[in-house]
Amino acid sequence: MTDTTMYQSSTTAGRPTTARRTGRRATGRRVEPLYYVFLVPTLLIFTAFVIVPALIGIFYSLTDYVGFGDWSFLGLRNYAALFSDPRILESYGFTLGFALVTVVVAQVIALALAVALTRRIRFATTLRTVFVIPMVVSGIVVAYVFNFLFSNSLPAIATAVGFGPLEESILGNPDLAWLSIVIVSAWQTIPGALLVYTAGLTSIPSDLYEASALDGATPWRQFRSITVPLIAGFILINTILGVKGYLGVYDVIVGLTGGGPGTATSSVAMTIFGGFTGGDYAYQMANATVFLIVTALISVAQIIATRGRAVQL
Amino acid sequence: MTTVEAPRAAGPRPSVRSPRPAHAGRVHRTNWPLTILLGLATLTVFVPLYVTLSMAFKTSAQSADGNAFSLPAPFHPASFAEAWSLTRFPVSFGISLAVAAIAVLLTLFLSSLAAYAIARNWSHRFFRWSMVYLLAALFLPFPVVALPQIQLTALTGLDNPLGVGILHAMFQLSFSVLLYTAYLRSIPIELEESARIDGASTWQIFWRIILPLLGPMNATVGIFAFLASWNDFMMPSLIMSDPTLQTLPVVQNIFQSQFGTNYNVAFASYLMAMAPTIVAYLFAQRWVISGVTQGAVKS
Numbered sequence: 001m002t003d004t005t006m007y008q009s010s011t012t013a014g015r016p017t018t019a020r021r022t023g024r025r026a027t028g029r030r031v032e033p034l035y036y037v038f039l040v041p042t043l044l045i046f047t048a049f050v051i052v053p054a055l056i057g058i059f060y061s062l063t064d065y066v067g068f069g070d071w072s073f074l075g076l077r078n079y080a081a082l083f084s085d086p087r088i089l090e091s092y093g094f095t096l097g098f099a100l101v102t103v104v105v106a107q108v109i110a111l112a113l114a115v116a117l118t119r120r121i122r123f124a125t126t127l128r129t130v131f132v133i134p135m136v137v138s139g140i141v142v143a144y145v146f147n148f149l150f151s152n153s154l155p156a157i158a159t160a161v162g163f164g165p166l167e168e169s170i171l172g173n174p175d176l177a178w179l180s181i182v183i184v185s186a187w188q189t190i191p192g193a194l195l196v197y198t199a200g201l202t203s204i205p206s207d208l209y210e211a212s213a214l215d216g217a218t219p220w221r222q223f224r225s226i227t228v229p230l231i232a233g234f235i236l237i238n239t240i241l242g243v244k245g246y247l248g249v250y251d252v253i254v255g256l257t258g259g260g261p262g263t264a265t266s267s268v269a270m271t272i273f274g275g276f277t278g279g280d281y282a283y284q285m286a287n288a289t290v291f292l293i294v295t296a297l298i299s300v301a302q303i304i305a306t307r308g309r310a311v312q313l
Numbered sequence: 314m315t316t317v318e319a320p321r322a323a324g325p326r327p328s329v330r331s332p333r334p335a336h337a338g339r340v341h342r343t344n345w346p347l348t349i350l351l352g353l354a355t356l357t358v359f360v361p362l363y364v365t366l367s368m369a370f371k372t373s374a375q376s377a378d379g380n381a382f383s384l385p386a387p388f389h390p391a392s393f394a395e396a397w398s399l400t401r402f403p404v405s406f407g408i409s410l411a412v413a414a415i416a417v418l419l420t421l422f423l424s425s426l427a428a429y430a431i432a433r434n435w436s437h438r439f440f441r442w443s444m445v446y447l448l449a450a451l452f453l454p455f456p457v458v459a460l461p462q463i464q465l466t467a468l469t470g471l472d473n474p475l476g477v478g479i480l481h482a483m484f485q486l487s488f489s490v491l492l493y494t495a496y497l498r499s500i501p502i503e504l505e506e507s508a509r510i511d512g513a514s515t516w517q518i519f520w521r522i523i524l525p526l527l528g529p530m531n532a533t534v535g536i537f538a539f540l541a542s543w544n545d546f547m548m549p550s551l552i553m554s555d556p557t558l559q560t561l562p563v564v565q566n567i568f569q570s571q572f573g574t575n576y577n578v579a580f581a582s583y584l585m586a587m588a589p590t591i592v593a594y595l596f597a598q599r600w601v602i603s604g605v606t607q608g609a610v611k612s
Contacts, residue, residue, distance in 0.1 A: 031437055035433065035440075038427060038429060039427050039430040039443055042426065042447075042486070043443055045479075046446075046483055046486055049462075050450050050484070050486075051450075052461075052465070057460060057461045067464070119347055120344045122345075122348045123348065123352075127352070127355060128602070129595070130358050132601075135605075136540060136590040136591060137587045137590060138543070138587065139544060139546065140546040140562045142587075144565060144569070144579070145364065145580075145583055148381065148576065148580075149361065149364065152379060153379075156379050187357065196606075198606065199606045199609045200609075234609065244454070247454065248455065250547050251546040251547060268456070269454070269547075273456065273459060273460075273551065276463060285461075288457045288460070289457070292452075292453065295452055299451075299452050
């Protein structure tokens with residue numbers, strides 16, 4: 001099975017080049033009009049619903065528009081104001097820190113679970129079924145349930161065992177509230193990452209492990225020198241998708257802390273949405289534009305940083 | 314086509330069994346400590362679900378006594394009736410279903426056609442650049458376009474379930490086109506060429522040959538689109554102007570303000586909101602898991 005997988009993946013990897021080569025020869029050929037019918041309507045709807053609003057937002061970020069009525073150009077003044085606004089800087093600090101911590105926590109747990117689930121254990125299918133359940137439930141509802149656990153059950157338990165620091169709800173503590181958001185976000189996103197890792201782990205031929213075991217490699221050494229390099233591509237996918245999702249965190253915060261206490265857990269997304277009611281529409285559009293650039297830069301940086309690290313069989 | 318089989322075969326079951334033959338005869342034993350450890354780890358999933366379930370069947374007095382882990386005594390199923398009418402469950406459930414249906418159908422239809430056109434005309438600049446254009450949205454989070462989007466949907470009369478369904482499909486498009494294009498590259502073009510020689514038109518080829526071959530990928534794209542749409546809170550809560558047309562996840566917020574101490578009713582409602590997807594998943598888990606796994610392998 002593993003042999004065929006290797007063979008097939010090398011075929012697919014080779015295919016795009018072939019397609020491009022034959023393609024170049026055929027460039028002069030006319031495209032059948034029907035293909036445009038297949039593609040162009042989608043491009044138009046996509047432009048209308050995704051690209052146009054983005055451009056409108058970027059445009060208004062250069063004005064003093066409040067969401068209705070007249071406006072005039074401000075140039076980059078909104079952007080200049082952003083960088084000296086403590087509320088904005090705080091929201092970026094929170095969002096980036098949260099994304100970093102959560103991606104590490106979630107990926108480590110997901111990988112550990114995936115490795116454990118592919119070992120010689122009993123009930124592996126049932127266990128995996130259970131671990132994947134959080135993937136199918138709504139984030140806001142899960143957050144409401146955890147909200148109750150954090151604000152009622154956890155303090156009750158802490159009081160019963162006499163553990164001081166947790167006797168008050170962590171949701172009301174500006175220094176600890178972010179932990180609740182990490183926990184619930186990780187809880188919700190571990191299953192997806194787990195499935196990706198399981199797919200990666202099962203693609204590794206078992207004879208690699210046998211050979212290294214004969215050479216006296218310890219399980220930890222096998223994990224570092226065989227498992228990790230061979231699933232590097234999967235780690236990359238998980239990390240990029242994970243970070244992008246965590247940077248946009250919203251539902252879970254609404255359900256847990258509402259951004260509080262104060263503005264301690266206010267993410268960039270929450271701050272932007274405030275612009276619709278807060279009267280600083282144009283200002284928040286400048287914020288959104290910066291957010292877009294930050295998100296894109298982080299994704300690109302991740303791709304560049306990991307390029308060439310993945311080992312292909 | 315052959316590439317399709319690999320991830321599916323490598324999916325659920327063999328993941329457990331594949332290491333076995335390697336160690337056959339030598340270490341054939343089950344790793345019980347690890348099994349038990351994993352069993353304990355499932356508590357992180359079960360405890361929140363158990364609390365939801367037990368709270369939903371408590372009386373309001375018991376639900377407020379501070380012990381979330383006790384069993385309901387007396388057993389009190391009446392909270393469901395109250396939650397049912399407070400959230401107007403049939404309406405919000407129906408609207409959630411309609412939004413998800415619009416999102417899934419649009420995603421499947423638009424992205425499979427677009428991916429087919431792109432994959433088969435890769436040599437033409439227009440189609441290559443269309444792909445880049447669509448993929449750019451992978452790095453475009455919804456909050457970035459949210460404010461103009463709220464105004465535009467209000468202006469065009471799409472501040473309703475239809476508009477939310479379309480938006481869900483649009484934000485699912487990049488990922489879906491990516492999955493379909495990767496998959497289409499693995500379908501041998503000879504199949505289409507021979508059909509073309511037999512006189513089939515491109516339209517016929519798409520419907521009779523490509524669409525059936527896309528089967529497994531349709532499932533993957535559909536599952537991702539459904540889960541994203543059904544569980545979303547951000548877009549409906551921002552876009553929908555009429556609160557009586559809100560989706561199931563959004564209406565749960567009524568328990569945050571008005572019915573502060575009636576935890577039993579709130580949890581009955583949370584349970585009704587969570588149960589449909591959990592039950593559907595438990596029945597269809599093999600397809601869900603192989604579908605998601607395939608998405609991982611293809612992307």
